[in-house]
Amino acid sequence: MRSHILIVEDETRLAALLADYLQAAGFTTHCLHTGTGAVEWIREHQPALVLLDLMLPGTDGLDICRQVRAFSQVPIVMTTARVEEIDRLLGLELGADDYVCKPYSPREVVARVKAVLRRTRAERLSPPTTDAGPLWLDDDSLRVRANGGTIQLTAVEYALLKALVRAPGRIFSRARLMERIYDDHRVVSDRTIDSHVKKLRRRLAEILPPGQELIHSVYGVGYRYEVSEDQRPSP
Template identity: 60%
Template structure:
């Protein structure tokens, strides 16, 4: 099980305190103090979650979050003392999974980490309500019905399902599924979504999980 947590925080005392509490909760924390080191470290080490301060030397936490989202679904919890930034932190343009405001209790941070990890379901096998995605084999099933997905369709569904209820723009989805930065149009994403919906409908006609948000994009949502 991957229990590595990256803490990107330039306040040494605070970073050390968070790391101590995370160790007590059986996580394996790693601390970075410079924003310039964050993206290369995530690329190389694939942590289970990132605790990312907003104000960092070298590089702003928002820029780091945006770049990480172009190649990884790793859960990100933003840490900020700037209350006025909260709406932007959780906005479509950023991609954070949660936030905590300074000052905070270290126990609260640990609780947020556990909650976000439960929601994300991990990266190798994702279990949502009725949905099972196994990344290693590209196996996908919904309510026991197998979905015969292409690699692109699998990646698209995996990304949406890892963040239930969150709306992704077409541009964000293109950045995620085409990591080589190839030039594709909005209609390419629409085409993939259409085919993905058709396969889900064929396997389980009563279950609509990918919903359109007019003028914005798409989201994953299963009605209980």
């Protein structure tokens, strides 16, 4: 079955061009040229991925992303000419899974779409991880449970956490963590991974006892996941 991609782009010629390239790559597509009604369309049709422009008439891409994340973890790739918004677009505040800066080539967009779909499908197919100290990770739903509480993570946040918990005590450089999150080997700033970790820590604090820290900073190197014996659940 061919994956269905929703393109939300107000430039009709650009949307048609993206649709042509995605269809040539084996996807089916649907285009919307305004943000109005996009959230309802996503809720009704449940596409495999949403290619979402930041600046849209009606409801803009930031609001659409925020509303969609209230009910769905569908992968979202944002397109933007506003470089200053990149940290927000990467799920640090809104839950987008990737971004492409304008001007871009349609081939780059297709490559990013394929990379995000590969990553999210691999996460869903991999067996659930349970040996994470006080955390219980559910790969199917991208949820994390601890102490009777549950949080819903974005695909980016979940991939970051899973990379760390799979090797407790191992120190990961920022570059290595970015490789685990993105498989297209892009170059991004150290601040991006720091922002991801900051957001993930805030989310974990919602279900962990006050003061309990599992993701530790290693000055000048990167991060590690470490659980002390008193942080492990009782048998």
